[in-house]
Amino acid sequence: MVTELERKIKKENIKRLRKKRRREKASSAKKNLERKDTFKYVLLAEGLVVGVATGFLIAFFRMILDYGDKLRNNLIEFASQGLENVIIFFVILAALSLVVTYIVKKEPYCAGSGIPQVKGELKGQIETVWYKLIIAKFVGGVLAIGGGLALGREGPSIQLGAMVGKGFARTTGRLLTEERMLMSCGAGAGLAAAFGAPLAGVIFSLEELHKNFSTEVLLTTMAATVSADFVVRNILGLEPVFDFHITEYLPLANYWMVIVLGVVLGVFGVLYNNTINAMQNLLEKIPFKEGRVGIAFLCVGFLAFTYPIILGSGHELVGEVAMGEMAVITLLIILLSKFAFSTLSFSSGVPGGIFLPLLVLGALTGGTFGKIMSDLFGMNQSLIAAFVVLGMTGCFASIVRAPITGVILITEMTGDFRSLLAISIVSLVAYTVADMLGGVPVYEQLLNRMLKKEIGSNEENQVKRRKVIFEAEIYYGSYMDGEKVEKLNLPSGSLIVSVERDGKELIPYGQTVLYGGDKLSILCDNNDIIDAEEVIEDICKTIFREE
Structure with missing residues (x-):
């Protein structure tokens, strides 16, 4: 029999235990809040480290690619001196083909630009x-781009930067949420290092990759992009x-x-994405x-002896087109040839x-359009440079569907803010036309294709289940x-852990009312993040609500 005294003692012990647990919870909550207050500064420092490391890596990548371009041009000149040299040239190309194929087979996720892979990993796919x-990616990219294929260094630079961020997170034992933030800032740093455009790197990371304009992501990415750009500029x-300047601006x-031009570029962007898809189906x-x-x-090998200007990424073409000295027929031939070889x-x-x-395709389209307008309406040839800039911006907006990134990127690259209104208009029109035509953004299209091919129905088993917090x-x-x-x-198992409102943090319950401007921190399984983001998109970000 339990005596009255024993019951009282047990009751007192339970009270003391509950008080102790409440103190522990309060202490734990206080520590978590203190960590949250310092977390953004820790991320800022980590962003600087990732940015510097990415800057050195991309600077080396660009140096090797520049050397590869010079070596390729020397090989083409060597091959033009006799039949034996031609045979040697094609043997070298065959060797490059086999080595690149071997690399892709050993590491399938190094194929392509790398941006869809980064997006897929950030989503837990x-x-x-x-x-x-x-x-x-480094070796394969150098061999493929340096070998003369019409590919760019920017996509690989973004993936390399993201992997630098992931490597830093893994080697320092960071949580998955922090790892993904560092991957985002590393990707932005890669773009900044490749283009010399730190603000565009920030916007690209927020608009295209992270899909979140939180203070932590913004500051971390800015620290990474600025430091990466600083390193590259000091080296290169x-x-x-x-390398061209706008000397005359289009009258209002x-x-x-x-x-x-925006309408033309919107149609062009959808055509380009559809051609990429059709070409991939054909080659498969x-x-x-x-x-x-x-x-x-x-x-x-064929183009090296017939039309070598089509080889490589073609960035040198932009300056030549901007000079306005090419005839319309020449521009059209280069545009169609570059379009075909780029997609292949x-x-x-x-x-x-x-x-x-x-x-480059956007510059050629804009330059061709500007040349036609100049011939029809007697405009000054110096205006063609302005159309080249408009073409690049509109083409980016219609193909990638990241209009803000496109506007900031081209503005930074040209250093010219007087064209901001025009490039904003062409970006908006091109984006809208492409969207109305039902085109899919190119990196979403490539990601969906990759997941269908590589993961298929076994997606759940491919990625280890881990918890992640997103905002x-x-x-x-x-x-x-x-x-x-x-x-x-x-999704089942997801939890809203906090609500930030007017700078204050609230602990939510089922009856807590949410208001516009609230920022939610959501804990979920990484395999459920896609479903969770779809819910957020449908009922938290869609402004047309049904009554």
């Missing part, structure tokens, strides 16, 4: 080994990627031409990867991006503006 991918100098009375009918890559390098090169599945080639914002006028937390139908 794929998992990569960071150090293997850095080696494969201050020379811009596109002729801004109708900007709208027409070849049973061996060696055959697909071999066709691309065979075209390099990328669809072959070798490491290399379409970021810079699509800007979301309640938009004013959305369904959840004024609704209770319990109405937020997140």
Whole structure:
């Protein structure tokens, strides 16, 4: 029998234990809040480290690619001196083809630009080994781009930067949420280092990759992009990627031409993305990867002796087009040839991006349009440079569907803010037209294709289940503006851990009412993050709510 005294003692012990647990919880909560207060400064320092490391890596990458371009030109000159030299040249191309194919087979996620892979990993859809991918992407990218394929260095630079961020997180034992933030800032640093455009790197990371404009991500990415750009400029100098200047600006009375060009570029962007998809389908009918890559390098050999200006990324073409000295027929031939070779090169599945080639295609389209307008309306030839800039911006907006990144990128690269209104208009029109035509953003299209091919129905088993915290914002006028937390139908096992409102943190319950401007911190399984983001997009960010 339990005596009355024993019951009292047990009751007192339970009270003391509960008080102790409450003190422990309060202490733990205080520590978590203190960590949150210092977390953004820790991320800022980590962003600087990732940015510096990315800057050195991309600077070396660019140096090797520049050397590869010079070596390729010397080989073409060597091959033009006799039949034996031609045979040697094609043997070298065959060797490059086999080596690149071997690299892609050993590390499949190094294929293509790398941006879809980064997006997929940030969403928890794929998992990569960071150090293997850095080696494969670096070597494969140098061989493919240096070998003359119409590919760009920017996509690989973004993936390399993301892997630097992941490597730092893994070697220092960071949590998955922090790892993904560092991957985002590393990707932005890669773009900044490749283009010399730190602000564009920040916006690209926020708009295209992280899909979140939180203070932590913004500051971390800015620290990474600025430090990466500083390192690259100290190593490679201050020379811009596109070496031309706008000397005359389009009069406001002729801004109708900007709208027409935007429509043309919107259609062009959808056509380009569809052609990429069709070319990939066509080449996949070849049973061996060696055959697909071999066709691309065979075209390099053919173009080397017939039309060498088409080889490589083509960034030097932009300056030549901006001078306005090429005839319309010449511009059209170069545009069509570059379009065909660019889609073939990328669809072959070798490491290399379409970021810079699509800007070159935009410059050619804008230059051709400007030349036609100049001939029809008697405008000054110096205006063609302005149309080249408009073409690059609109093409980027229609193909990638990241209009803000495009505007900031081109503005930074040209250093000219007087064209900001015109490039904003062409970007908006091109984006809208491409969206109305039902085109899919190129990196979403490539990611979906990669997941269908590489992961398929085994997606759940491919990526180890880990918990991740991501942030979301309640938009004013959305369904959840004024609704209770319990109405937020997140995937099973997901939890809203905090709500930030007017700079203060709230601990939410089912009956907590959410309002526009609230920032949510959501804990979920990494395999559920796609479903969770779809819910957020539908009822937290869509401003047209049904009554």
